[in-house]
Amino acid sequence: MKTLLLALSFALSLSHWASAQTTPVQDVLQNQRALIEKSSRRTIGPAIDALVASGLPQMQNVLEVWQAKEMWQHKADGLFYTATKNADGTYSLQDFEQGIEVGTATATDLKQLKPNSGVRAMIATALVQFQxxxxxxxxxxxxxxxxxxxxxxxxxxxxxxxxxxxxxxxxxxxxxxxxxxxxxxxxxxxxxxxxxxxxxxxxxxxxxxxxxxxxLSTTRVVAEIQPDANIAQEVKVGSDTLTRDAAYALLIAAGKAPVEITAEARDAALEAHIEGGRITGLPVAQLSTEAARDRAYDRLVSRGQAAPRVTQADIDASLATYRFFDVYSEPSLAVTASAKAALAASEARVAISRAADLGLDALSLASIYFLAAIGLAITFGVMGVINMAHGEFIMMGAYTGYVVQLFVPNHTASILIAVPLAFAVTFAAGVALERLVVRWLYHRPLETLLATFGVSIALQQLAKNIFGTQARPLTSPAWLDGAWVINDVVSISYIRIAIFILALLFLALFLFIMKRTRLGLETRAVTQNPRMAASMGINPDRVNMLTFGLGSGIAGIAGVAIGLFAKVTSEMGSDYIVQSFMTVVVGGVGNIWGTLAGAAMIGGFQKGVEFLNPSNTLAAQTYMIIFIIIFIQFRPRGIIALKGRAAGD
Structure with a gap:
């Protein structure tokens, strides 16, 4: 009974094996057998084309298996299969027609097809049509x-x-x-x-x-008459695109003019004909000048021993005989005309889009400078205090956001918590600085500058001691990832958009405080005339303290915003202190609208210089400072001048 089952199994295997030899897929493979076995990039193309042209749906699987080096050939009959290795070391063979097992074979009976990278690339191209x-x-x-x-x-x-x-x-x-x-x-x-x-x-x-x-690619050709081709333009000799030397070089390359005899070639020819210390009867010692060497060379030419020299008259004659044309590689005039017009329209739109993109970059940078400077506009513009530690309040705000994220892993929630907390921390720090240092130095700008500069150094060192010198991450929420892509040229990151909106909110908040609150009214009164304000019951000392704290608190919030895209380090404040002062001074001391205008001017100017000179970012800073120095010579009080204590009245 067991013998009978083995016989039936063997007979069934033979029937499957026999059927595999007559399937349409196998017929196509056998027709291309010689090329498939060789698998050379130079010769395999017709075989791959034949497999694709067969129209058989199984050919996608055949090509994928072949590309993956999983196609096997049975040596005895040359048939192709996929194979699965069994536990006993034999291989089960499956046909490509239905994917069923048609028999087993040993490793010595099979040959694995391993196409090289070039053949696999060609198979990948063919697979595209199926995929x-x-x-x-x-x-x-x-x-x-x-x-x-x-x-x-x-x-x-x-x-x-x-x-x-x-x-x-x-x-x-x-x-x-x-x-x-x-x-x-x-x-x-x-x-x-x-x-x-x-x-x-x-x-x-x-x-x-x-x-x-x-x-629209062209080739420059030389002809006596206009060629019968799709001509882009005729190029005149002596123009910017075709010098006389370049034109004659084209004639030489085209075999239409003799090669010029250079001084090196002339001397080489003379050396080759030295006989007994003489060349054409002339002593070598007498050939020390260019004119003498030319005469000796001309003797060689007259004897047929050297090629004639090309004179300027010969060059002029050759250039006068031939014309030069730029000829399109594309023969159709209609196609090139449409392509030229389409490309011109595309380049015009690209130029407009690049200008818009540059404008968005400038607006983004201006909003960053405005955020960094708005607090300084209060402490310096309104109070007249030169606070060199303003950048460190920005740094403190950024580190506050970092610390909050250590305890609040949700980035959206952490930012919502960090903003008011950064304001509170830097407000308190600003009040402490005003009470301990600044209040004793009012109307003494040099001493105030030196004192606050020392405080800034101390705060930087304190930050290094606490957080180290390595940059710390302040991660933005997921909804601020990516960018708003307007087209293929214009895009702006969502973080920059958020900072721009934040700058507008701060502008509105500042205007509300200054125009609609008691603190704003008292601040404006103290700014205009502190003695008169004091006589009206306003405490200038208290107003100065709160105003300084407000400016410092706004700097802390700006630090959170800036930290979302810039590195958070102990020195990050120094990157913005100079721009902040320039923004306030250029805009107009003590005027929030002037600060906004100054930020727009500085941001736009810096981005413009970077666009014109992208390889040198330091140049933008240098040119910006020069520009501001010149600007202040003509408008020393800034774009929008303000009368009062801050303006020097």
Whole structure:
């Protein structure tokens, strides 16, 4: 009975094996057997094309298995299978038609096909045609990525065929865009190419401009008459794009003019014909001048022993005989005309978008400077106190946010807690500084500057002792990650947008405090005339303390905002103290609108210099300081001057 079962099993295996030899997939593979066995990048192309052209749905699996080096060949009959290694060391063979097991074999009976990287790359290109319609969205996306990296004319037809049945909106948009780009480059029908170019005219995408550039590439040619080709322009000799030397070099390269005999070539020819210390009968000792060497060389030319020298008259004659043209590589005039117009429209939009992007960057930087300077606008602009420790209040606010995040892991909640806490911490620090140091130095600006500078150094060292010298992270909430992308050129990060909104909120808050609260009324009164304010029952000492604390507290909140995108270190305040002072001085001492205008001017100027000289960021700082020095010469009180104590009245 056991013998009978083994016999039946063997017979069934033979029937499966026999059926594997006659399947359509196996027939195609056997027709290309010689090329598949060799698997050379130079010769494998026809075999891969034959597998794709068969139209068999199983060919996608065949190509994927082959690419993954998991295809095996049975040595005895040359059939191809996938194989699974068994526990006993044998291999179970599965056919490509239905994926069922058709028999077993030992390792010595099989040969594993291991295509090299070049062949695998060609297989990957062929697989793209199947993957464009694969049920798996990720495979369709990978196929589009593969086409975009290495577009080929052969992939245009299957790409178009896959568009109609596409169900995913994002993939459909990518397919349609890629189809337009490939139509420009590879379609054989000129009207179709022109229509594709016109459809995308003015597009900002880098891929669009990269597709147009090869269409508009030119080659410079030399001809006696205008050639029958798609000519971009005729180039005149002596113009900026074609000097006389370059034009003659083109004639030499084209074999239309003799090579000029250089001094080195002349001397080499003379040395080659030295006989008995003479050249053409002339003693070598007499050839010490250029004119003598020219005469000796001319004798060699007359004897047919050297090539004639090219005179200036010869060069002029050659240049007068020939014309120079830039000829498009693309033969169709309609295609190049459309491409040229589309590229011009695209570059114009790119220029506008870059200007808008630069403006957004300048606005973003201005909002950062405004946040850093608004507290100083109170302490310096209103009170007339030069507080060199203002940057350290910004640093304290940033470190407060860092400490809060150590205890509150939720980044959104931590920021909401850090903002008022940073205000409280730096408000208290500002009040302490005013009570202990500044109040004794009013109307003594030099002593105030030196004292607060010493405080700033002490605060920096204290921060180093507590937090170390390594930068600490202040992580923004997840909803502030990324950027608002307006188009392919213009974008701005959500953190910068949040800082801009925060700056506007601070502007509104400051205006409310100064215009609608008792503290604001008293501050304005003390600013305009402290003696008169005191006679009206206002305590100038208390107002100065609260005003200084308010400015310091706002600096702490600014530190939290700045710390979200900048490094939090003990020296971070020094990065903003100079810009803060410049913002207040340029805008107009004691005027919040002037501070806003100063921040906009400095931010815009700095970004403009960085745009013109992107390789040297230090130049922006240098030019900005020079600009401010010149500006103050003409408007010493700033953009918006304010009368009162701060203005020097």
């Amino acid at each position: 464009l319609s694969d049920p798996d969205v990720s495979k369709r996306a990978d196929a589009l990525n593969s086409i975009a990296r290495d577009p080929e004319a052969a992939l245009l037809v299957p790409l178009r065929a896959s568009i109609e049945g596409e169900t995913d909106a994002d993939i459909l948009a990518r397919k349609m865009r890629l189809e337009r780009l490939m139509s420009m480059a590879f379609d054989s029908d000129v009207p179709t190419r022109v229509a594709a170019i016109n459809d995308m005219s003015g597009d900002l995408g880098v891929d669009f401009r990269a597709t147009l550039n090869p269409i």
